[in-house]
Amino acid sequence: MKDLGTKIRRGLLKAGKFPRSSIHRASEFLIRWLRCAERKDYAFLLASSRGYGESRRVSLDLVALDPTSVTENVLSMVHSSVAISGTISPLDAYADMLGFGPDAVKATFQSPFARRNRLGLIIDGLDTSFQNRSKTIFERMVDHCVAVVDATPSNTGIFTSSYSIGKSLIEAGLGKRLRRKMFVEKPGMKGVENDKLIKTITTQDLTRKVEIMRMYFQR
Known part of the structure; x- marks a missing residue:
């Protein structure tokens, strides 16, 4: 199964395509499952x-x-490591969780963005948990996205937690309702393609009042 998946990936590479193979991924998962079968630090669900x-x-x-179980092998092969988190606190628990040990140097830094440039808004009634995703929820998300974009005089970026959520927003009519040009990062894009996309965005002729919508779907 793994050999077949590897063959498929090699064929895609030769064709200049992204080497994605569901068969290969499934075989890798089953191999990991068997390797961890007797371990107590894994849950099998x-x-x-x-x-x-x-x-x-x-x-x-x-x-x-x-x-x-994941970080220990990596840390054992490097002289030093820098780990950054924008949310995890306290730092001692973060260091222990990753296995850095008692000698780890820990530091907290303030946000580099001025408070006047930061506005945090939380909207009630929106839920992206898998069991609650529906066409109605995504249409409501689109309503709020469009409202923010229309109220913003400059470029706008929309970040989602996964490609699937971003795709659902587009299917719910986001692109059709925007009065701006929308650039979309898609799954499997190479670094060169991402660089080209960013260059296209930054070189737009804004003197012609070209409206730009930047959307990046987080993996």
Whole structure:
């Protein structure tokens, strides 16, 4: 199974395409599952969740209960490591969780952005959890996105937690309702393609009042 997946990936590379193979990914997952079968720091789950409509999604999940099972091997091969988090606190717990040890140097820094340039808004009633995703929810998200874009005189960036959420926003009519040109980062884009996309955005002739919508879907 893995050999077949590897063959498919090599064929895609030769064709100049992104080497994506579901067969290869499935084989890698099953191999990891077998390797971790006797370990106590992994959880083996059979998960069931509801998708759109009445459909149900069933999956096998392998969850590492201890992050050091992943970070320990990496840290043992480097002289020093810099780890950055914008949310995790306290720092002692963060360092222990990643296995940095008692000698780790810890520091906290203030945001580099002036307070007058930061406005945090939280909207009630929007939920992107898998079981609550629906056409109505995404249409409401589009309403809010469009309202913000229309109220912003300069360029706008929309960041989502996954490509699937970004795709759902577009399917809910985001691109059609915007009165700006929209640039979209897509799954599988190479670094060169991303650089070209950014260059295209930054070289737009704003003297002609070209409206630009920048959308990046986080992996």
